[in-house]
Amino acid sequence: MKLEQRVQDIPPAARSEQAGGPVAIICGGGALPTAVAEGALRAGRSVHLLPIEGWAEPRLVERFPHTWIKLGQFRRLCRLAQQAGCREVVLIGKVLRPSLSMLRFGWSDLPLLPRAFEAFRGGDDRLLSMTAAVFEEHGFRVLGAHEVAPEILVPEGALGSLSPAERDSADARQGFAAIAAMGPYDIGQAVVVADNHVLAVEAIEGTDDMLARIAEMRAQGRIPVPRGVGVLVKAPKPGQDRRFDLPAIGPQTVANVRRAGLAGIAVQAGEVVIAEPEIMIRNADAARIFVAGFPPAAER
Amino acid sequence: MKLEQRVQDIPPAARSEQAGGPVAIICGGGALPTAVAEGALRAGRSVHLLPIEGWAEPRLVERFPHTWIKLGQFRRLCRLAQQAGCREVVLIGKVLRPSLSMLRFGWSDLPLLPRAFEAFRGGDDRLLSMTAAVFEEHGFRVLGAHEVAPEILVPEGALGSLSPAERDSADARQGFAAIAAMGPYDIGQAVVVADNHVLAVEAIEGTDDMLARIAEMRAQGRIPVPRGVGVLVKAPKPGQDRRFDLPAIGPQTVANVRRAGLAGIAVQAGEVVIAEPEIMIRNADAARIFVAGFPPAAER
Numbered sequence: 058m059k060l061e062q063r064v065q066d067i068p069p070a071a072r073s074e075q076a077g078g079p080v081a082i083i084c085g086g087g088a089l090p091t092a093v094a095e096g097a098l099r100a101g102r103s104v105h106l107l108p109i110e111g112w113a114e115p116r117l118v119e120r121f122p123h124t125w126i127k128l129g130q131f132r133r134l135c136r137l138a139q140q141a142g143c144r145e146v147v148l149i150g151k152v153l154r155p156s157l158s159m160l161r162f163g164w165s166d167l168p169l170l171p172r173a174f175e176a177f178r179g180g181d182d183r184l185l186s187m188t189a190a191v192f193e194e195h196g197f198r199v200l201g202a203h204e205v206a207p208e209i210l211v212p213e214g215a216l217g218s219l220s221p222a223e224r225d226s227a228d229a230r231q232g233f234a235a236i237a238a239m240g241p242y243d244i245g246q247a248v249v250v251a252d253n254h255v256l257a258v259e260a261i262e263g264t265d266d267m268l269a270r271i272a273e274m275r276a277q278g279r280i281p282v283p284r285g286v287g288v289l290v291k292a293p294k295p296g297q298d299r300r301f302d303l304p305a306i307g308p309q310t311v312a313n314v315r316r317a318g319l320a321g322i323a324v325q326a327g328e329v330v331i332a333e334p335e336i337m338i339r340n341a342d343a344a345r346i347f348v349a350g351f352p353p354a355a356e357r
Numbered sequence: 358m359k360l361e362q363r364v365q366d367i368p369p370a371a372r373s374e375q376a377g378g379p380v381a382i383i384c385g386g387g388a389l390p391t392a393v394a395e396g397a398l399r400a401g402r403s404v405h406l407l408p409i410e411g412w413a414e415p416r417l418v419e420r421f422p423h424t425w426i427k428l429g430q431f432r433r434l435c436r437l438a439q440q441a442g443c444r445e446v447v448l449i450g451k452v453l454r455p456s457l458s459m460l461r462f463g464w465s466d467l468p469l470l471p472r473a474f475e476a477f478r479g480g481d482d483r484l485l486s487m488t489a490a491v492f493e494e495h496g497f498r499v500l501g502a503h504e505v506a507p508e509i510l511v512p513e514g515a516l517g518s519l520s521p522a523e524r525d526s527a528d529a530r531q532g533f534a535a536i537a538a539m540g541p542y543d544i545g546q547a548v549v550v551a552d553n554h555v556l557a558v559e560a561i562e563g564t565d566d567m568l569a570r571i572a573e574m575r576a577q578g579r580i581p582v583p584r585g586v587g588v589l590v591k592a593p594k595p596g597q598d599r600r601f602d603l604p605a606i607g608p609q610t611v612a613n614v615r616r617a618g619l620a621g622i623a624v625q626a627g628e629v630v631i632a633e634p635e636i637m638i639r640n641a642d643a644a645r646i647f648v649a650g651f652p653p654a655a656e657r
Contacts (some may be wrong), residue, residue, distance in 0.1 A: 235542040242535040244555045255544045258558035261579065262570055270562055270570075279561065 079103040080205050081143035081197075083126075083134065083188065085150025086112040087203070088332040089138065089209070089305055093149050094121050096206020103139035105137030107134060113150065132165040146192050148300075149202045177216060189300070193239045201300040206319035211306070211350040213326040217338045219347035221321055225288050227253060229323035229351055232290025237354065240295035246304040251287030251317065256280065264291065264304075268313035275318050292325035299328070306348070307332030308340055315344040361618035379403040380505050381443035381497075383426075383434065383488065385413040385450025385563065387508070389605055389632040393449050394421050396506025405441035407434060431488065432465040435495045446492050448600075449502045449560065490602070501600040503630060511606070511650040517622070517638045519647035521621055525588050527553060529623035529651055532590025537654065540595035547602040549619065551587030564591070564604075568613035575618050584618035592625035599628070606648070607632030608640055615644045626650030 065270070080102050084090035090113060094104045097333060106123035108115075113125075114331060124137050138146060172187055189199045203210045221229065228250040235248050235255055245259030249271055258276075259267040268289065274280050279285075291304045314322055321342070327350070331337060341348045381401050384390035391412060394404045406423035408415075413425075424437050438446060466499040472487055489499045497586055503510045515521070521529065535548050543561035549571055556574075559567040568589065574580050580587075591604045606622060606629060614622055622641075627650070633636060641648045 153387075231542065234650060235539070235544065238538050239535070242531065244535065244536060244554050244558060249560075255542050255560050257560045257562065258539075258544060260549075260555050260557045261581070262378060262557065266570070271564070274562060281561070 058291075061337050062291075078142040078144055079105045079122075080200070081141060081146045082106050083140040083146065083148045084108040084113040084118055084123075086114065087119065087150050087305075087308060088114075090141045090150040092209055092334075093147060093202040093206045096208045099208065100206060102205055104339070105138070105143055107137055109150075111324070130163055131169050132264055132330075134188070135192065135197070138197065139191075143197070145198045145200050145205075146189075147200050147202050147205055148189055151177040153344065169175065169271060169294045182206050185301075186298070199300055200319065201303065203299075203303065209330045209332075210327050211324050211329045211331050211348075213350045213352055216331075216334070216348040216350070217342045217346075219321065219342065220347060221288070221347050221349050223321065224252070224286070224322050225323070225347065226289040229290055231255070232288060232323065233292055233325065233351065233354060236292045237295060243294060243296075246294055247289060249287055249289055251280070251282040251319070254281065256287065264289070265309065265313055268310075270319045271317035272313070273318070280318070285320055286297055287317075287319040289317075289319055289322045290324075291322070291329050293328050303328065303330050305330045305332060306337065308337045311337055311340045311344060312348055314346055319346070321347030321349065323349055323351055376657070377440065378442040378444060379405045379422075380500070381438040381441060381446045382406050383412040383446065383448045384408040384418055384423075385448075386414065387450050387605075387632055388414075388417065388607060389630060391417040391448040392509055392632055392634075393447060393502040396508045397447075399508065400506060401459070402505055405443055407437055411451075429466065430463055431469050431491045432462055434488070435492065438492075438497065445496070445498045445500050445505075447500050447505055448489055452553065462632070467546070474482075486598070486602075491573065499600055500617045501603065503599075503603065509630045510627050511629045511631050511648075513650045513652055516631075516634070516648040516650070517642045517646075519621065519642065519645060521588070521623065521647050521649050524552070524586070525620050526651075528570075528588040528593050529590050529649075531555070532588060532623065533592055533625065533651065533654060535641065536590065536592050537595060543594060543596075544593055547589060547591045549587055549589055549617070551580070551582040554581065556587065564589070565613055568610075568617045569619035571619070572613070580618070585620055587617075587619040589614050589617075589619055589622045590624075590644050591622070591629050595630050603628065603630050605630045605632060606639045609635055611640045611644060611648070613644055614646055619646070621647030621649065623649055623651055626652055 064278045079353050082090055082094055082104055094106060097104050105119045106118050107126050108118040108123055110125050110127050124318060126134055149181055169191065170189055190348040192199055231253050232248045247267060248258040249257040250253055258272055291306060293299060293304055306324060310322060338348060380397055382390055382394055382404055384406055394406060397404050404421055404624060406418050406421045407426050408418040408423055410425050410427050426434055492499055531553050532548045532550040547559040547564045547567060548555055549557040557567050557571055591606060593599060593604055610622060638648060
């Protein structure tokens with residue numbers, strides 16, 4: 058089994074460390090949660106996964122010790138994490154567009170319901186941040202995914218065989234500066250810049266929708282640069298809670314960037330996480346798209 | 358005829374002024390070009406319209422002295438304006454998504470073709486700005502629509518029967534500040550702000566597409582505020598060429614704001630133009646949507 062092989066790859070010193078017992082990983086959708094689990098194992102931590110029904114991918118999580126949970130089972134979550142001996146918790150993965158009927162509360166959750174509905178109304182990420190708060194109130198430490206699995210962070214430099222051209226780097230710098238300028242207004246983690254012109258700004262629609270917009274406008278002849286010019290730029294908003302809201306890239310990002318006709322993907326090194334890096338980089342190379350981590354502004 | 362009645366309404370002093378002869382109005386699509394023509398007549402200027410085939414609306418322009426032109430006929434444009442005795446030119450109205458087959462050059466335009474294709478590649482507004490440059494090279498003055506028809510500018514205060522609530526005004530201030538912060542990066546003229554949270558930022562997709570995005574996300578349950586909360590905020594980008602690129606609102610904006618479920622429309626007074634104000638305000642009142650001009654930041 059692939060996982061066991063990996064665990065055997067880890068030096069015994071690291072494996073015996075087991076700082077705070079196993080880490081509980083609350084898993085939303087996508088490939089990131091299990092990438093974090095694998096990264097934690099490599100780093101010598103054991104893990105217990107708590108995948109959320111309807112979002113987490115069975116095929117991926119079933120390779121790890123896990124207990125399925127339903128969205129809204131706050132107390133049960135805490136109890137399961139305690140039973141597994143966890144003192145530290147990571148929340149990772151998408152919980153997009155939950156419908157009210159997907160919420161399953163237990164009797165013990167009743168006191169939390171007003172907060173839960175408020176968070177629910179906030180959509181997308183708010184249930185996750187409310188869940189984090191409940192964990193902290195129960196004495197758990199909530200960690201960022203990158204704290205237990207540093208390897209999921211995009212490093213500095215080109216990840217695949219292509220490097221950004223000078224024009225691409227100029228677009229990337231423009232994008233990082235624009236994201237920083239929008240910081241005080243809590244606007245998106247991503248922009249598309251082409252020929253020093255900002256074509257799109259991500260707000261609550263998310264990166265995939267923003268890239269779909271570029272692809273659509275290109276089909277309508279509304280993009281003022283030819284295919285192969287332009288960069289998707291991602292960086293955390295200044296002041297963002299890096300524990301459960303780091304921007305992420307993965308194979309889907311490459312597919313969307315290709316459809317949008319851009320040259321590549323520029324992210325802030327050490328501040329953006331990557332899901333399924335091998336697949337992503339293979340696809341990026343095949344599509345002649347660069348993927349690169351840029352140093353922070355001060356070092357650029 | 359409505360137009361003649363209007364001309365008779367103008368005080369003779371104003372009508373006899375006729376500063377630089379008739380003003381040539383190059384008309385793209387929408388109701389704004391003829392609103393400008395009427396405004397100019399009211400202000401005592403005579404006009405000669407040069408509507409662009411495929412964009413200008415025959416029903417509207419045919420009430421004025423006019424000569425139809427085709428996109429790309431740069432020299433003919435200059436000749437027609439000269440023949441009509443015009444020394445001043447206004448370019449107004451949408452020229453969205455022209456296809457290459459809609460361009461019609463004359464022999465005398467040959468030297469301009471490289472620039473024209475470059476501008477064409479730029480899409481949307483760039484052909485307009487190139488046309489303005491050609492006019493200036495031929496000794497014309499290019500004026501902003503509001504310079505010949507000040508009445509098309511949104512004044513300060515509520516335009517319809519509804520005023521913004523305090524929450525709406527706070528959202529509007531947040532939006533104006535965000536647009537100002539994005540100024541150095543030449544990003545959009547519009548944002549949607551709800552409960553002090555920026556939901557969308559307009560880049561090259563335009564206001565209509567941005568509002569459609571909000572409507573779509575609302576249908577998907579992805580908007581974190583209920584219907585009736587949130588404001589469309591429009592202001593010119595700092596440093597924008599106000600002669601032919603002022604942000605505009607009109608009945609279409611009201612229809613889109615209604616679909617997006619927002620409370621109203623906040624624009625920077627004196628810096629945003631309005632098309633078909635009577636229809637727009639009637640529709641806004643019917644939909645319980647406020648439309649208001651806000652003073653510049655220093656006076657807010």
